[in-house]
Amino acid sequence: MMNVYANRKLYNFLYVLIIPVIYFLVVVLNKLQLEKYFLMLSVVSLVMLLVFIVSKKKTFLYGLLFATLAFNIEYPIIAEGLGFGGTHVGGLRAAVVVNHFQLIIFTILAWTYIAKPEKPTIEKQNDSFMMTVLWIFFFGTALLSTFLSENTFASLYVLLRYICLFFLAFILIRNRLTLNLTYMIYGLMVLIPVEMVISLIQFVTDSYAGFRILGESYEPFRATSLIDESEKGVSGTLSHPGIMGLFLSLTIPLQMYFFLSDRKYAFKKMRFILFLLTMVLIILTASRTSLFITLFAIGMLFLFHVIGQKRFKKSSVLIVLFSIIPVSGIFFYALSKLGIVERFLNSDFIYQIFYRSDLNVMALSIFGESAKNMIFGTGLNAYTDVISSRGTGFAYEHPVHNFFLLMLVEGGILHFLSIAIFFVYIIAILINSIRLGKQRLLAFTLFVTIGISFIYCMFGWAMYHNQNMYFMTIILILAYQLRYDEGEQNE
DSSP: OHHHHHHHHHHHHHHHHHHHHHHHHHHHHHHTTOOHHHHHHHHHHHHHHHIIIIIOSTHHHHHHHHHTTTOOOEEEEEESGGGOBTTBOSSSOSEEEEEHHHHHHHHHHHIIIIISOOOOOOOOHHHHHHHHHHHHHHHHHHHHHHHTOSOHHHHHHHHHHHHHHHHHHHHHHTSOHHHHHHHHHHHHHHHHHHHHHHHHHHHHHTSOOSOGGGTOOSSOSOOTTTSOGGGOOOOTTSSSHHHHHHHHHHHHHHHHHHHHOSSOOSOGGGHHHHHHHHHHHHHHHTOHHHHHHHHHHHHHHHHHHHHHTTOOOHHHHHHHHHHHHHHHHHHHHHHHHTTHHHHHHSSSHHHHHHHHHHHHHHHHHHHTSOHHHHHHOSOTTOHHHHHTTSOOSGGGTSOOSOHHHHHHHHHHHHHHHHHHHHHHHHHHHHHHHHHHOSOHHHHHHHHHHHHHHHHHHTTOOGGGSHHHHHHHHHHHHHHHHGGGGGGOOOO
16 A cells, blocks of 8 residues: 555656656757747657656646646648738638647547546436537537638638547546546646746746747737737737736636635645736736636635635624735735726726727628528638728737627527537536535536636637637536536436
8 A cells, every 4th residue: 555655656746747847848949949840749759758658647648738728839730821811810820730739638538548448437318418419519510610611721720629629528528527626736736837937038028938839929918009018918828918818817716716625636735826826927917807807706706605604703704804905905006006907097998898899890790791601600710811801900800809709700600509508508507516516616616717708708709719718618528527526416
């Protein structure tokens, strides 16, 4: 027994050690300015070698997947102009790509079925049938939209990602819910400090930090031609401050859950530091919507925890008051010093509301142009191919800043309906778990995460990017798994 425990500690140490080593090697290779394709193959080959020689366990691959959720290491293998140019001037790439998400997910899949086949976790037959029907409807409508797209390569980028997301769900559902949550906190403990280092380099040097291979943009700030210098923000490896702001905000509810949960998870002493780093990064992005949904999520989870635990004793109320007042004072003082308050009061906040409303009107006009656009859409990721022919400037070079409207215009009514039904199904699971389940706090945490993502999606399209899309998919998978955790289904 002691040997087993010692081996487990050794493996855990190796997992924690190897990931930073890989990050270091990526930096070294990047500084040598090698070709991107060779660089990516070198890093992936190194990862595979370490997996099979050092640990011989797929656990490391899961850890690597969660620790690189904030990256977008991809290379276009079929594309014109690396995926941009011609009519496709904005949005996601118009290309068939290979990226690190695909490589890790399909390696886990191969390891699961070839090297160490395992039995899946318990599922009720009716729910399995329901998810199969929803997936066929979802993928079928996406396939139709791609076939009728204004730009087939642009739509293939999203369609192939859908396939990868399906296999991501397939491999994670085979794990216990608690194991996936453990992978999540391991991943956050690595990726948040890495994002902090890269973002600080951007903030201090006021320039690109040199991590393009990980997804960093050569222009990692908002365009100062449109906004004040103090509002440009940082973006880490997520290419834009808004994308990074959303990603970090989506991690906050789970970080709160790890604090409040009675279940034991790893890195107990480091979680508060992780939370502080995340909050600092959100402030550095200067993203108004991200800051709002973050504070909203914290408040909702705190209230649910207090109400759920029935902690209304006089002593508890006093402790809460004496804790909240000074912490809130320090927090808002920091916001004022960093100029975040001015982002709402003295900036283009009101102008942006009306400007984005005009963008919505433009998108709806395209949606209503023909029966084909209404039913099947312009094609996934093909909105800019259509709008770019109507004029010039920002409004004609970027997707509409409303993710739901973007899905409606690009995918048409059928694909939008498939997405809506799927989310209603997941939300129904969460509501049922909050009412009847034994993990009410986790269910409410995931409910809040989906809720704040909905708020953000009303004002931006950052959810469309790989990092946020994969992270949100994991949140939905965790929600679906709730009723199967430890075999305790909600009837």
